[in-house]
Amino acid sequence: MPLSPPQTQHLDSILPAEPLLLMGAGPVPISHAVSRANGVVINHLGETMDAVVSNVKMMGRYAFQTVSDKIIGVSGPASAAMEMAITNILWPGRSVLALSMGTFSGRMAEMAEGVGAEVTVLKSTGIEPVRLEQIREALSKKHYDVITMAQGETSCGVEMKCIPEVAQMAKELGTLVVVDAVCTLTTMPLQMDEWGIDIAIAGGQKGLSSIPGVSLIVFSDAAWKTIESRNVRQPHWCLDALKAQTFWGSQQYHYTAPVPGILALHEALRQICEETLPSRFERHRTSSIALQSGIETMGLKLFVPIKDRLNSVVAIQTPEDTDSAQIRKIMSKRFNVEISGAFGMDIMRIGQMGEQCRSHNLFKVLYALGMSCRQTGVDLDVSLGMAELELNLVIDPENLVD
Ligand SMILES: Cc1ncc(COP(=O)(O)O)c(C=O)c1O
Known part of the structure; x- marks a missing residue:
């Protein structure tokens, strides 16, 4: 007997009304030029x-x-x-x-x-x-x-x-x-x-x-x-x-x-x-270091000691007595920002690759992370972390990452 067509669902009813900001370990946001090119055959x-x-x-x-x-x-x-x-x-x-x-x-x-x-x-x-x-x-x-x-x-x-x-x-x-x-x-x-x-x-x-x-x-x-x-x-x-x-x-x-x-x-x-490679490297370095300082100043711990730490994907220890999945769920539901969990480790990961390294994305992800942790009962100073991020990004106009 031939199969009858399944009940269909429009893609718009599956996708969130506003796209989530992809701040995890990849895929990462793409520019308008890349998105446009991807629509051409x-x-x-x-x-x-x-x-x-x-x-x-x-x-x-x-x-x-x-x-x-x-x-x-x-x-x-x-x-x-x-x-x-x-x-x-x-x-x-x-x-x-x-x-x-x-x-x-x-x-x-x-x-x-x-x-x-x-x-x-x-x-x-x-x-x-x-x-x-x-x-x-x-x-x-x-x-x-x-x-x-x-x-x-x-x-x-x-x-x-x-x-x-x-x-x-x-x-x-x-x-x-x-x-x-x-x-x-x-x-x-x-x-x-x-x-x-x-x-x-x-x-x-x-x-x-x-x-x-x-x-x-x-x-x-x-x-x-x-x-x-x-x-x-x-x-x-x-x-x-x-x-x-x-x-x-x-x-x-x-x-x-x-x-x-x-x-x-x-x-x-x-x-x-x-952009040229030297400018791009500097944008990534400045952006990741500023984010790392913001995270630590807020009261969270980074997973990897600085000498071996990867700037492209920053791993953060999940605070004790909380659940990383719960934090990430709040981040996406309440703040429209997505970050990654990990492969069996109790860490959360924020990507710092390409379009992720823009100051507006850094402020959004740090705020979302801090407030979501607080909602699960973690005692963090979110404003201090945000101030630290700002200080590291804009103290020298040369360091503006946009
Ligand atoms: C360092 C590294 N190598 C390889 C891969 C595999 O990439 P893909 O998932 O596109 O196969 C990844 C994906 O996260 C990665 O981060």
């Missing part, structure tokens, strides 16, 4: 699209600070780009040292196991990055074909600051370096070529302030040579980098490209180039 092959792709590659090279022409947009979440990295350079018989300091840096190890590589996981010893000494020791004991790491571990708010040193060590040993810069790209320095990174990955929905579902990956010459020399069958078809390069390198058909997402990425990258 053009033919994915042809002169117009060629011009768009060529611009995305050119501007992407600036974002990653590389001259590599092996820059590919992936139709899929950042995890798909991570999978493209792993499945192209690892196969049975090849080895990887996966540095893990949480959910995302550990994910590449899972992917490597999936393709049958020999996987060694080196974990951080607490809420901190894997330390240089640990890495040096592991690399001195055995040769690895690949080492993987995340610049920012979004799940707990830890930054891996020693990537240049690790990459240099790895280079000397002939080990390929893979860096997940999903939440960090364009929020803080990353110099792909100068540091010696072989594969770098970014998602659209975080630092780049584009839409989720279209990601970017760049390969160095050394990584590309490894892929070309591969004589084991590649198990993936969509994620085969050589096939993807037919579209991204020669404008030939691989699969139907996610046109609106690429147009959105074009606009996000254009805005990054117009």
Whole structure:
């Protein structure tokens, strides 16, 4: 019997009347230019699209600070780009040292196991990055074909600051370096070529302030040579980098490209180039530091000590005897602001990526957080926190973040 059509619901009846301000760990708000581009569909092959792709590659090279022409947009979440990295350079018989300091840096190890590589996981010893000494020791004991790491571990708010040193060590040993810069790209320095990174990955929905579902990956010459020399069958078809390069390198058909997402990425990258990286880094730094001071001054505790703290996603300890889910529910219902919980940890996370780093968004999120905590019985001085935020943002007109 044919199925009858289901009862339908208009999208407007599901979405909140006023969109929630997305101040969590991603996705992040997008600019009007990005949103407009995301509403356009053009033919994915042809002169117009060629011009768009060529611009995305050119501007992407600036974002990653590389001259590599092996820059590919992936139709899929950042995890798909991570999978493209792993499945192209690892196969049975090849080895990887996966540095893990949480959910995302550990994910590449899972992917490597999936393709049958020999996987060694080196974990951080607490809420901190894997330390240089640990890495040096592991690399001195055995040769690895690949080492993987995340610049920012979004799940707990830890930054891996020693990537240049690790990459240099790895280079000397002939080990390929893979860096997940999903939440960090364009929020803080990353110099792909100068540091010696072989594969770098970014998602659209975080630092780049584009839409989720279209990601970017760049390969160095050394990584590309490894892929070309591969004589084991590649198990993936969509994620085969050589096939993807037919579209991204020669404008030939691989699969139907996610046109609106690429147009959105074009606009996000254009805005990054117009802002310039140094100004963008400074906007992110000032914004995140001001927010952190406001949070602490109000009476809440930050989760990660300052020396390892990630500025792109700020983790806050949930106050004792309260429930983070309850606080976040009040924030969204009463203040129209959304922040993130965590993966099994008693923390709340506020994103500081792209469009989140605007002073009007900072005041709104800090006020919403403070007042929602107070509503659950936490004794906080919200006004003092707001004053601290203001002081840090506007004391010097140069530091205005809008
Ligand atoms: C550092 C990091 N890596 C990878 C991912 C995975 O991204 P996606 O959810 O787009 O697959 C995330 C997502 O939060 C992330 O923060």
